Amino acid sequence: xxxxxxxxxxxxxxxxxxxxxxxxxxxLAYFLSLPIIGLIILILTSKGVFGSIPPWPHALYKxxxxxxxxTLILGRIDKLSMVFAYIYVIAAFCMNIYALNVxxxxxxVAAMIYVGSSLGAVFAGDFFTLFFCLEIMxxxxxxxxxxxxxxxxxxxxxxxxxxxxxxxxxILAGILxxxxxxxxxxxxxxxxxxxxxxxxxxxxxxGFLINSATTPFHSxxxxxxxxxxxxxxxxxxxxxxxxxxxCLIRTFSGVQLIMWMGAIQAVFALFxxxxxxxxxxxxxxxxxxxxxxxxxxxxxxxxxxxxGAASHxxxxxxYNALLYMGAGCALYVVxxxxxxxxxxxxxxxxxxxxxxxxxxFSISGFPLFNGFISKCMTIEAxxxxxxxxxxxxxxxxxxxxxxxxxxxxxxxxxxxxxxxPPPKIRAKLKDSALNTPINMLIGMGILAFxxxxxxxxxxxLYDMLPYPVEFVPxxxxxxxxxxxxxxxTFMGFWLLRVLVKGYxxxxxxxxxxxxxxxxxxxxxxxxxxxxxxxxxxxxxLKVTYSVISWVRSPILAMRMTPRAIGLGVLIxxxxxxxxxxxxx
Amino acid sequence: xxxxxxxxxxxxxxVYFVALVISLILDxxxxxxxxxxxxxxxxGIWEFFAIFGLFGCMGLILIAKGMGFFIAVDEKYxxxxxxxxxxxxx
Numbered sequence: 001x002x003x004x005x006x007x008x009x010x011x012x013x014x015x016x017x018x019x020x021x022x023x024x025x026x027x028l029a030y031f032l033s034l035p036i037i038g039l040i041i042l043i044l045t046s047k048g049v050f051g052s053i054p055p056w057p058h059a060l061y062k063x064x065x066x067x068x069x070x071t072l073i074l075g076r077i078d079k080l081s082m083v084f085a086y087i088y089v090i091a092a093f094c095m096n097i098y099a100l101n102v103x104x105x106x107x108x109v110a111a112m113i114y115v116g117s118s119l120g121a122v123f124a125g126d127f128f129t130l131f132f133c134l135e136i137m138x139x140x141x142x143x144x145x146x147x148x149x150x151x152x153x154x155x156x157x158x159x160x161x162x163x164x165x166x167x168x169x170x171i172l173a174g175i176l177x178x179x180x181x182x183x184x185x186x187x188x189x190x191x192x193x194x195x196x197x198x199x200x201x202x203x204x205x206x207g208f209l210i211n212s213a214t215t216p217f218h219s220x221x222x223x224x225x226x227x228x229x230x231x232x233x234x235x236x237x238x239x240x241x242x243x244x245x246x247c248l249i250r251t252f253s254g255v256q257l258i259m260w261m262g263a264i265q266a267v268f269a270l271f272x273x274x275x276x277x278x279x280x281x282x283x284x285x286x287x288x289x290x291x292x293x294x295x296x297x298x299x300x301x302x303x304x305x306x307x308g309a310a311s312h313x314x315x316x317x318x319y320n321a322l323l324y325m326g327a328g329c330a331l332y333v334v335x336x337x338x339x340x341x342x343x344x345x346x347x348x349x350x351x352x353x354x355x356x357x358x359x360x361f362s363i364s365g366f367p368l369f370n371g372f373i374s375k376c377m378t379i380e381a382x383x384x385x386x387x388x389x390x391x392x393x394x395x396x397x398x399x400x401x402x403x404x405x406x407x408x409x410x411x412x413x414x415x416x417x418x419x420x421p422p423p424k425i426r427a428k429l430k431d432s433a434l435n436t437p438i439n440m441l442i443g444m445g446i447l448a449f450x451x452x453x454x455x456x457x458x459x460x461l462y463d464m465l466p467y468p469v470e471f472v473p474x475x476x477x478x479x480x481x482x483x484x485x486x487x488x489t490f491m492g493f494w495l496l497r498v499l500v501k502g503y504x505x506x507x508x509x510x511x512x513x514x515x516x517x518x519x520x521x522x523x524x525x526x527x528x529x530x531x532x533x534x535x536x537x538x539x540x541l542k543v544t545y546s547v548i549s550w551v552r553s554p555i556l557a558m559r560m561t562p563r564a565i566g567l568g569v570l571i572x573x574x575x576x577x578x579x580x581x582x583x584x
Numbered sequence: 585x586x587x588x589x590x591x592x593x594x595x596x597x598x599v600y601f602v603a604l605v606i607s608l609i610l611d612x613x614x615x616x617x618x619x620x621x622x623x624x625x626x627x628g629i630w631e632f633f634a635i636f637g638l639f640g641c642m643g644l645i646l647i648a649k650g651m652g653f654f655i656a657v658d659e660k661y662x663x664x665x666x667x668x669x670x671x672x673x674x
Contacts, residue, residue, distance in 0.1 A: 152663075274648030275656050383623035391624065399640040477620045481627070484607040485637035490600070492641030499645050505656040519665055 004050045004062035004075050007038035007085065008119025008133075011092070015112025019105045028100055031108050035092035038119070042085055045077060053077055056466040061125060070185050073125025079466040080310065084122040084246050086464065087314045088115060090450070091238050091321055098325055098443030099231035107147050111235045114140035118239040122246050126185045127175040130247070134171065134211070137240060138164030144232030145224060156227040159511075163220040164240075167210035174204025190251045205252055212244035214258070214295050215265035218288045219511035222272070225287070226280035226337075230328040233280060237324050238317045241291055245313050248298045253306055259299025263382075263393040266292025270400030272509060277502040279327035279337035279409055283320065286363060286405055289397055290316050296394060297378040300385060303467035308378030311461055315370040315454065319362035322447040323405060326356030329436045329444075330413050334421075334428045339502020341425065343416030348429045352436045353414045358448040360410060362455065364402035364486065367479045370454035373461060376473050376482075398482070399489050406486075407493045408500045416501075608634065 014034045021027040044050065053060050062075035092115045102108065117140065120133035138161065145157035177200025179185055190201050206217075213221040225236050252258060266289050273285035290312065297309030329352040330345065331337040346353050362369040365376065375398065382390040420426060429435050454461050462469040493500065611631055614620050622628050629635075658664075 270644060271648040271651060272655075274645055275652045277659075386623070388624050388626070395636070396640050396644075399637055400644050403641050403644065475621075476614070477622065480607070480610065480614070480620065481633045483603075484611060484631075485633040487600070487604050487607050488634045488637035489641045491604075492638045492645070496642055496645045499649055503656075504659055505652070506659045506661050507652075508655040508657055508661070515662065516665070 002050075004045070004077075005041050006063060006075060006120070006123065007041040007089065008116045008123060010041065010116075011035065011038050011089075011112050011119065012116025015109045015116060018108050018112070027105065031100075031112075032093070032096050034112055035089045035096060035115070038089040038115075039086075039093070042082065042089060046082065050077075053079070053082070056080065059125070067128065070126070070128065072129050072185075074120070074129055075123050076125030076187070077123065079464070080246065080249060081122045083310055083314060083464040083466070084242065085119055087317050088118055088122070088239065088242075091317045091447075092235075094443045094446045095231070095234045095238070095321060096443075097446070098234060098328075098440050100439040101437055102229070102231050104147055107144065107229060107232060110140050110143035110147070111232065114144070114235055114239055118243050121243045124187055127178070127187050128185055130187050131168070131172055131175060134243070135168055137243065138168060141224075141228070141232070141236050141240065144228045144236060147232060148227060148229045150227070153227045156224040160220060160224045163210060163217075167207040169207075170203045170210070171207035174200045174202075174207060176200070178204070187250060189253065192252055192255050194257075201252075205255070205258075208244050208247045208251070209258070209261070209295075212241050212248060212291055212295060213288050214261050214291065215268050215288070216510045218265065218269065218291075219509040221288055222281055222284040222509060223511055225284045226278055230332050234321050234324050234328065237283075237287055237320050241287065242313045242317060245291065245294045245298065245309060248295065249306060249309060253298050254301025255299055257299070259296050259301075259387075259390065262292045262295030262297070262299055263390045264292070265289070265295065266397035267393050267400065268292075270397060270404065272507050273400070273404045274408075274500060275505060275507045277339050277504055277506075279330060279339065279342075279413055280324065282404060282409055283323045283327055286323070286401060287316075287320055289401060290320065290363065292397065293375060293378045293394060296390060297381060300378075300381045300387075300390075302381055302385060304377060304384060304471065305381035307465045307467050307469060307471075308374060308381050310465055311377055312374035314461065314464070315362065315374040315451075318447050318450050318454075319359045319369075319371055322359030322444055322451065323356065323363060323409075325440065325444045325447070326352055326359060327409065327413070329356075329440055332437070332440070333435050334425045336425075337413070338504070339412035340504050342413045342421065342502075344414075344418040344421040345425070345429075346414040347419060348421070348433060348435045349414065350433055351441055352444065353410060355441065355444040355448045356414075357406075357410060358451050360402075360406040362451040364406045365398050365482060366406075366486065367474065367482065368452070368455045370451045370458075370461070372455055372482070373458045373473050376478055377471055380471065395485075399485060402486050402489050403493055403500075407490065411493075411497070412500075412502050 011034050014037070018027060018031055021030055046053070050062065051060050056079040059076045059078035059081075061073050062077060063073070065072040065074060095111070099108065099111065114137060117133045117136035121130055121137060124130040124133060142157045142161050145153050145160060175185070178190065181200070190204065192198060192201050192205065194202070210217040210220075221241070225233050228236055248258065269285045269288035269292065273282050273289070276282040276285060294309040294312050294316070297305040297312065299305070327337045329349060330342060333349065334342070334345070336342065358369070362371040365371045379391060379394050382394060421429070458473060608631065611634070615628065615630060620628070626632065
């Protein structure tokens with residue numbers, strides 16, 4: 001009997017075959033079937049075909065591989081890995097539908113490698129496997145960036161890999177120091193303290209925080225996600241950051257430092273989002289803000305907090321992909337997602353507007369949408385541990401989220417109070433309400449359905465979470481307070497709507513602190529350092545040539561006087577004396 | 585039937601104002617009847633969530649715009665810097 005089939009490996013290896021299929025329709029069908037196969041394997045695993053999954057925190061261990069004196073565990077199957085794996089394959093299926101009209105099949109390959117390695121990371125039972133999968137994960141999106149082909153995207157790809165190699169080195173250093181200390185490579189909960197004895201754990205935490213784009217290490221996300229190909233960026237929204245959240249849940253849950261970092265991050269990203277002019281960059285700041293909820297939930301560390309973080313990661317993948325798809329539709333159809341160039345698209349793209357709005361309501365946490373369930377769980381966790389400041393930060397982030405994704409973005413792209421888009425944009429649109437390709441609408445439709453379905457019937461979500469859920473979301477107090485808050489948020493937006501219009505600006509982020517010194521350093525290398533180097537080269541060459549000519553020239557040799565020979569002998573004697581003094 | 589339609593402005597505003605008035609009245613009424621249960625005392629202040637939503641939203645926009653004086657630059661900021669540092673010699 002087969003021990004288990006690794007869904008990540010199926011998708012990872014399956015992805016490489018895509019370019020070798022000749023017939024386009026077969027190729028697309030195969031591309032769509034990969035996540036479906038992954039989903040079938042997961043369902044079979046849940047049903048106990050490969051052995052029953054014990055209750056959390058116990059796990060079913062499969063695919064043990066000997067490596068040096070250690071045993072790698074490629075398949076640790078427990079409730080936490082299953083919840084992430086399920087959403088990874090479901091999201092991959094919807095994203096594949098959205099990406100069907102992409103002509104470059106290598107983009108599909110990169111996407112499938114990315115999805116497969118992410119599944120590898122969530123099922124990893126040891127640090128070596130985890131690190132290996134994280135490294136593959138850090139390379140796959142670079143190609144999704146480079147396939148865009150623009151100069152800016154090329155630069156973004158390099159910055160992306162630099163950030164992720166740095167985080168990878170931090171994680172590896174942490175793993176090796178932990179291994180040296182304990183002799184174990186088990187991917188389990190780690191001790192944490194703010195001292196030198198825990199340096200390795202701090203490095204590991206830093207690596208995970210960079211991967212999860214926690215403030216102040218968040219700038220790589222807003223910098224790069226908006227520059228990938230329209231469909232490539234959808235994949236990027238889901239996997240890297242959520243895998244890092246999964247790692248944080250496993251290793252550093254209950255660390256108060258990250259609770260505060262998460263809560264501050266949830267609000268901080270929103271300030272930057274106000275100034276944003278690009279639809280996809282705005283959504284990127286919302287990924288950062290929403291990750292703040294998850295990181296805060298992990299930091300709170302109670303069963304409610306962990307459930308909140310896991311469920312928010314799950315819901316976030318769905319609605320954020322939907323938001324990116326909405327902004328990506330505008331980019332695909334009219335070639336830009338910049339607010340100052342758009343507006344009035346509703347008439348020509350109404351379906352994508354309404355589907356986007358489902359995502360907007362979900363991320364804001366409107367009742368009857370999935371974000372309401374997961375967000376309330378994290379906020380309730382902060383209430384239960386009596387942390388009013390954390391509560392206020394998270395609740396404040398809810399206001400800002402609705403302001404941007406529920407109001408600012410749809411207003412600026414689809415509405416702006418006008419019935420027709422600017423003439424330059426209008427020229428790119430057909431006289432039809434169906435300008436968006438059907439496959440994009442189907443992909444968005446499935447995600448929108450999931451947002452509403454999980455919002456109305458949260459039991460399906462509760463059953464997947466690691467801890468038993470004792471949480472009633474639809475109480476009068478919660479539904480009423482959040483609805484009233486949104487009604488008045490809209491009023492604030494309407495009064496100041498002129499200020500949230502798109503202006504053609506770029507917002508400097510924390511990466512300025514690295515990019516400017518980096519540029520100065522490179523200029524130092526290119527100008528003074530190279531000039532000094534060439535000067536040194538010239539000097540050495542001059543001396544060498546004079547020695548060579550002196551040795552080769554017989555005329556010069558003839559001119560040697562007894563005085564010159566005597567001087568030479570004296571120098572040799574002095575050097576020899578030094579040599580004797582040192583070594584004898 | 586023309587498939588191109590304008591967005592439903594009038595309908596939206598009517599629903600919005602009705603919801604706004606109902607929410608204000610319900611908050612006072614339910615607080616009076618002790619139907620709403622909160623974890624922190626400040627949540628029980630009259631119309632707390634209305635005030636929080638309105639001023640939170642306006643505060644966020646205004647503070648961010650203030651930050652914009654320092655951190656909002658032109659779209660080609662890094663490209664210009666890049667040119668200055670890298671391509672000046674070429």
